[in-house]
Amino acid sequence: xxxxxxxxxxxxYAVASLVLISAGLAVVFxxxxxxxxxxxxxxxxxxxxxxxxxNLGVDVFVAMVIIAPLAVALIGVVVERLxxxxxxxxxxxxxxxxxxxxxxFIGVATVIFGNTTTGIxxxxxxFAVGDYRINGYSFFIxxxxxxxxxxxxxxxxxxxLGLIARGTMARSDIAAVLGHEPELIYMxxxxxxxxxxxxxxxxxxxxxxLVPGSGAAYIAKAFITVIAGGPQLLAGLMSSATFxxxxxxxxxxxxxxxxxxVALLVAAVILLRMLPRGITxxxxxxxxx
Amino acid sequence: MTAVAVPVTLVLPQVIDxxxxxxxxxxxMLALSLGLVWGYGGILCFGQAAFFGLGAYGYAIGALNVxxxxxxxxxxVAATAAIAAVLGAMMFYGxxxxVYLAIITLVVTLILYRFMSSTAGDAYVLGKxxxxxxxxxPGFPTLHVPGNPSAYIWGDALYYVCAASxxxxxxxxxxxxxxxxxxxxxxxxxxxxxxxxxxxxxxxRKTLLFTIGAAVAALAGALYANWGEIVTPRLFGLTQSAExxxxxxxxxxxxxxxxxxxxxxxxxxxxxxGQQSLVDNTLVMGLILILVVLFLPRGLVPALEGLWxxxxxxxxxxxxQRRRRNLA
Amino acid sequence: xxDVVLETSGLSRHFGGVVALDNVxxxxxxxxxRCLIGPNGAGKSTFFNCLTGLIRPSEGHIFMRGDExxxxxxxxxxxxxxxxxxxxxxxxxxxxxxxxxxxxxxxHHRHSDDAERRTDEIIARLSLGPMSHQxxxxxAHGERQLVELxxxxxxxxxxxxxxEPAAGMSPEDMVRIGEILREINETAAMIIVxxxxxxxxxxxxxxxxxxxxxxxxxxxMERVMSDPTVRDIYLGRTA
Numbered sequence: 076x077x078x079x080x081x082x083x084x085x086x087x088y089a090v091a092s093l094v095l096i097s098a099g100l101a102v103v104f105x106x107x108x109x110x111x112x113x114x115x116x117x118x119x120x121x122x123x124x125x126x127x128x129x130n131l132g133v134d135v136f137v138a139m140v141i142i143a144p145l146a147v148a149l150i151g152v153v154v155e156r157l158x159x160x161x162x163x164x165x166x167x168x169x170x171x172x173x174x175x176x177x178x179x180f181i182g183v184a185t186v187i188f189g190n191t192t193t194g195i196x197x198x199x200x201x202f203a204v205g206d207y208r209i210n211g212y213s214f215f216i217x218x219x220x221x222x223x224x225x226x227x228x229x230x231x232x233x234x235x236l237g238l239i240a241r242g243t244m245a246r247s248d249i250a251a252v253l254g255h256e257p258e259l260i261y262m263x264x265x266x267x268x269x270x271x272x273x274x275x276x277x278x279x280x281x282x283x284x285l286v287p288g289s290g291a292a293y294i295a296k297a298f299i300t301v302i303a304g305g306p307q308l309l310a311g312l313m314s315s316a317t318f319x320x321x322x323x324x325x326x327x328x329x330x331x332x333x334x335x336x337v338a339l340l341v342a343a344v345i346l347l348r349m350l351p352r353g354i355t356x357x358x359x360x361x362x363x364x
Numbered sequence: 365m366t367a368v369a370v371p372v373t374l375v376l377p378q379v380i381d382x383x384x385x386x387x388x389x390x391x392x393m394l395a396l397s398l399g400l401v402w403g404y405g406g407i408l409c410f411g412q413a414a415f416f417g418l419g420a421y422g423y424a425i426g427a428l429n430v431x432x433x434x435x436x437x438x439x440x441v442a443a444t445a446a447i448a449a450v451l452g453a454m455m456f457y458g459x460x461x462x463v464y465l466a467i468i469t470l471v472v473t474l475i476l477y478r479f480m481s482s483t484a485g486d487a488y489v490l491g492k493x494x495x496x497x498x499x500x501x502p503g504f505p506t507l508h509v510p511g512n513p514s515a516y517i518w519g520d521a522l523y524y525v526c527a528a529s530x531x532x533x534x535x536x537x538x539x540x541x542x543x544x545x546x547x548x549x550x551x552x553x554x555x556x557x558x559x560x561x562x563x564x565x566x567x568x569r570k571t572l573l574f575t576i577g578a579a580v581a582a583l584a585g586a587l588y589a590n591w592g593e594i595v596t597p598r599l600f601g602l603t604q605s606a607e608x609x610x611x612x613x614x615x616x617x618x619x620x621x622x623x624x625x626x627x628x629x630x631x632x633x634x635x636x637x638g639q640q641s642l643v644d645n646t647l648v649m650g651l652i653l654i655l656v657v658l659f660l661p662r663g664l665v666p667a668l669e670g671l672w673x674x675x676x677x678x679x680x681x682x683x684x685q686r687r688r689r690n691l692a
Numbered sequence: 693x694x695d696v697v698l699e700t701s702g703l704s705r706h707f708g709g710v711v712a713l714d715n716v717x718x719x720x721x722x723x724x725x726r727c728l729i730g731p732n733g734a735g736k737s738t739f740f741n742c743l744t745g746l747i748r749p750s751e752g753h754i755f756m757r758g759d760e761x762x763x764x765x766x767x768x769x770x771x772x773x774x775x776x777x778x779x780x781x782x783x784x785x786x787x788x789x790x791x792x793x794x795x796x797x798x799x800h801h802r803h804s805d806d807a808e809r810r811t812d813e814i815i816a817r818l819s820l821g822p823m824s825h826q827x828x829x830x831x832a833h834g835e836r837q838l839v840e841l842x843x844x845x846x847x848x849x850x851x852x853x854x855x856e857p858a859a860g861m862s863p864e865d866m867v868r869i870g871e872i873l874r875e876i877n878e879t880a881a882m883i884i885v886x887x888x889x890x891x892x893x894x895x896x897x898x899x900x901x902x903x904x905x906x907x908x909x910x911x912x913m914e915r916v917m918s919d920p921t922v923r924d925i926y927l928g929r930t931a
Binding site: 544547548550551553554555557558559560561562563564565566 | 785
Binding site: 110158161162166167168170171172174175176177178179180181182183185186291294295298299302331333334336337340341343344347348351 | 408410454455458459460461462463464466467468470471472474475478479481482601602603606609610613644645646647648649650651652653654655657658661
């Protein structure tokens, strides 16, 4: 019984962290057809910003939920204005330029913070369930993921930006749905996506030892979750995060965490081979067309 | 082009030390492999480092088990090519789009990186070779004269072996591109559907080209193992994958000279940057990639070619086209 | 019937719940020229794409000169000796006219000298000589269509499938294309999907009318044109 409870929490946590890791990338890819290869580094920056703020005496939750997303959103706006907007419609060039950006940020972080591991302790203590220990912070991650998904659903349903977003995702070929200010909408979208990446990097920072190259650990998972999810933003995000989260945890429990990660990546390659248009591209087709 | 390459490889050791030159020649070969697959085949492989790393690991594991370098080298290239053939067939017969292909090749590279990093301990032993996790495999027999395991090839000799291999690979790639297979590959890059409608089996041809590119990358990897005398998971890293693409983009896809010059110049720049601690190497590479994509998306060699052709504007069109093709 | 080159039986294709093609039986004899007409969404393009292998039929069978080709990939069908031109001009934009034709010739001629000779022959037949070393991207629409027809005829096909060969052409271009098609038709059976009724009138003998995924009518040109149901469909009233 205790084991089942612990495993349940672990599975939920695995799914929730995948949702967090992928949300920013999903928004940018879903709305702008831009694949941001610097996504992992946006998360890494979110982590460093949190740690720096905490070291300066800021409350850890304020740092994670407010400062890091805002700061990374700002970085996102600069990146969009300087680089991305020159490359709209050139998918491969955007991937390459953002890959360059990813290396650039790794370099910047190395210069500022050095190539050593930094970290902060988890702000929520763990507790025991029978013979097992549960990391209390897992609940926080799950909570943030649930709130995030709810907020995204609400924004998509109720706001003008959400309406435009749904239009764009249904028919990415029609620029007209963007109205008279596509530039502004693209910039806002990229800022929102960056903020989500910053948030994810920040709330995950207490769980990992942060190094300048940390982004690489996230990027593959984020990509496969988004690509495997397919064209439907929320449904895709949730279904593929659930699928990969479960695969990851199953192999982590039965073999080892590293094999869990390898299994996740292998599952992604096989899934994409079978469903080249993603999970929602296959099963939700009637709704998207 | 090959006629120029030979004197260049002979003169260069007078200018730059042969230890650095060796690795530049290896990088050039690696870049050429991606230039072939991406530049001529239109296959957006983001994970060429996977085959480079597999070639290096394959050599190290082979050399430790056989105790001899010739067989190890051949086995490393053959095994990598076989893996690439399976992966390529899976992707091309699955009709994956460009971007998905890029992501899958990248993910495969990351899988290998993750896996190799976690192979410390007694559970991961292949014959006499311990995979060694993050620390990699050291201490394998390096290249020697075939049939004479005590006559090691190192230093200047290793440079000449690598340079000769590069020239040979360049000549073979040139022949391949001039052959029917090469011309059809370019046709597929231009319009896959049309080539299928003409009766060409696009999937099989792309798989074959992908495999040839992987074999060249594996050869570069095996030589790299000999140069470094150790193989580590870093060979599969994202940075390594990015660097190969940077070399090719800086030099210019769609040419043979571009990737080679790009690799040599960027490799040398990296070497110079490594000798100081003021500017971070990764930062500079990233900046170069961004700037080239934004301002010189076709790369240096095609841009210079364009200038050259513009300077000869009065040349009759036919002759100009021929020049363009010969340069390509 | 030894001279049947193409036959379909019960050919159907569904997209989700939509029936785009419904139980089509079709027959084409050697050196016949057949036009497929019908309003948008009538199923003629789906039918065409099933024949070329670009779409897999949901049900039914396709036979070409006795081989069952149902579900074959495009390149295998093409290799039988079937020339195909899709709706959008599909050429190698970054290559020259000569290189384009050469790629088609090289599929059928192992020796590069033979391929060269065949290339020059086709370029001469289409009077493309003056532009043979220009890139396709730099050519006008009509010229690109012409090159694509060149690609189709280079392999000496016995069956030619063309999707809207006259789309976007000037009247002079149309006359030229019509002549070339008649020339190809001397040795090959031909199916042409076409919207432009004037062009159909100028070339067609027998016509198959598609409507709502089925074959509505199959007859000689004049009788099809005077059929009241066909007129109704073309005027927008659904029969």
